[in-house]
Structures are given as C-alpha cells and as structure tokens.
Amino acid sequence: MATSDRIERDRLAKRKRILEAARELFVARGVEAVTLREIAQRIEYSTTAIYVQFKDKQDLLDHMVREDFAAFTAALAAVTSVVDPLERLTRLGDAYVEFAMTMPRHYQLLFMTPHAAPAPEDVVHDVAGVDGYHLLLRTVTECVTTGRFRPELRDPDGLAQAIWATVHGVVSLLVIMGPEAVFRWRSPATLAELALGSMLRGMLADPTELDPRPRRKPRKR
C-alpha cells in the first residue's frame, strides 16, 4: 500500500513537471512548433516517460487546458460569497488580474494562444457550473436589475463582455508589450484600477458609489 502510494505520488510529480514544461514551450513558441521530444528534453525525461502519461500532444494539451481552466475558475470562485454585486464585480476584476499576473503562462495558454482550444463547450462548463463568464454575467445582471447601472445600460451580455475585454486587455497587453521599455508601463494593478475603475464609474447610475470611503454602508440584501 505504501509502495503503491509512492508510485502514484511519483507519477503525479512527473505529470506536473511534464505539464509545466509543455505549457512554457507552448506559450513561448506556439503549440504547433513544439514536439513531445522537446518537452521531454527540457526536463531530461525520455519521450517514453511522456507517452506513459499522455496519448499524444493533443491529449496532453486537452488535459492542460482543462486543468488550467479549473485553476482559473477556482481563483474567481473565491468572490462568489461577496453579497453586494458592485463590490463583487470589482473583486472579480481584481481576482482576474491577479490570476493572470501570478500565473501568466496559464493565462496565455487559455486566452492568448491560438490552437490551444481555449473553450470547447465541455471544458467551459465542466467545472461545477462555476465558469468565469457566467459568474461575471450573473453579477452584472444583478447590477442591472437592482438599478446600479445607468438606465440605458440594459444588456448584461454586452456589459459583461466589455468588462471582460477590459481586464483581458490590461493583462494581455502587458504580457505581449510589457518587455518594451519605451512604453513606461504602469503596474497591472494600477492599470486595472484606472481602466476597470473608470469604466464601472462610467456605468454607474451614481458614480460616487466608487469614491473612496471609510467603510461603504451595507446594502440591502
């Protein structure tokens, strides 16, 4: 029993190293350019050691996308308990940017790498129903139906997509263009606050809701 435990632990540790090496190579050079052999060489494994765990490159990629989506959704799910929808919306934005900046390779694989099949429907929906977009959409819908947004803003999908685009824009622009020092880049948190903070203020029926306060008074629940 102890032995089979150790074997399984070793297998999982190897699996993790393989996925990390593969992710690094996929996002740096494109999925298509990378071979299983190169992945193996990078971590000094034999190619066979990869085939023990994955059928082929596509199988490895599928597992990676599924697991990275699970990590992404888990990072967002932490905010579901926030009662006030506007506060939940800003916390969602923060969690999104934080996930992308602490796990940039995961983020690049999921949302910036062509051919990585970011979202076949079964992948988007298989994570206990807590997929990121629907969490965002529900939150936006609550803001709309409770009159937090200006009355002419009535399309939760459009609003959710505009908000998603903005946080994605901050993250992906920094990932691709960040190394170019000619742009004196501000930090991800600063840009997210400027971009998403200003956008939400522009969407609100009462923009002063986002003014800094000692403690926001609790809303009706």
Add this chain to the structure above:
Amino acid sequence: MATSDRIERDRLAKRKRILEAARELFVARGVEAVTLREIAQRIEYSTTAIYVQFKDKQDLLDHMVREDFAAFTAALAAVTSVVDPLERLTRLGDAYVEFAMTMPRHYQLLFMTPHAAPAPEDVVHDVAGVDGYHLLLRTVTECVTTGRFRPELRDPDGLAQAIWATVHGVVSLLVIMGPEAVFRWRSPATLAELALGSMLRGMLADPTELDPRPRRKPRKR
C-alpha cells in the same frame, strides 16, 4: 523603360503575395512553426522566388512588421486633425478598433503574436514620428492639462495605457474567443462603445460631455 517598369511591378506584386501568405501562416500557427517552404507552397511559388526578395524568414518578418506598423499608424494618423482632444480620443479608439477588425491578421501579427517582435524601438519610431502610442499620449495629456478629466487623474501614461488596454482587449478577446458561440458576442463596435465610452465617461470631470447631443458646441482652441 516600360519593360523595367513592368519587371518592378511584377516584383512588387509577388512580394505582396508572399507577405500576405506568410502573415496568414504566422498568425495562425506561430512564427516559429512556419517555414519559407510552406509559405512558397501556399502560393505555388518556388522557395527561390522568396529568397530573391528576402534574405531569410527573419528578414521577411522584419519587413512585414515594419510595413504593418506603417499601415497601423496611417490608420490612426487620420484623426490628428480633430481639434477637440476628447473627440480625438474617441475617434482614435474607433480608428483603432476599425483597423484591427478590417485587418485582423495585421493586428494579430503586431500585437498578439509572440516572437513577432512587435516593437523594436526603431520600428515604433520610424514612421514620421506619428507612432500610435505617442498620438494617444499627446491626446490624453491635452485632456489632462485642459481639465477635461477628474482632477485626481493626473498620470497621462497610466491613462493612455488603460485606454489602449481597453481597445486592445475588445479586439483581442474577439479575435481569440469570438469563434466560441457559447458567449453571445456583441459586435466590436458595440463593445468598444460600451467599454471605451463608459471608461471615458468615468474619467471625465463632466460626464455629461459624452451624452448624445444634436451637435456638440465647439470648444475653445
């Protein structure tokens, strides 16, 4: 003379076809995965026909990036004549999104494809000084110094980057995730209006400046 004209015209036509085929392949599969041979095959040329025009793949890529940046900058430069900085800002955003949606492959190559060297300094600055970021930065700076933005927003670079991130986010999210029908995507123009329009409203000292009006009164110049 007529003959050498024709030879030169043929050469340029070939060059254009080569660049178009290469751009298509680069953004679809990653720069590294693509060989000159595949580019040649795609347009039924010999590989030699490419070597007549370009030294190697890097040389071809360098020319492409330079020319695509020139097209991008030209698309934005059309708005420089708009006097009012806030109007210029919204027109810049529209021009940006329009460029990206009408020339998505150019956009992907410049701002979304790793290893495509989007902005070595000499490329950014070689287009008659009208590079996109500085155009944006100048416009934002005008808005700041003329008191159009809320007084706490004093960092033109941060504001310019937040605005850039937002339009980039709309475009790049649609390029990568657009094919996923599970998200009921709104049009690029709708999302840009929701995202950038709301953000600018949130940045303005007087948010009603962006309310629809029969004709905005001319500003002091």
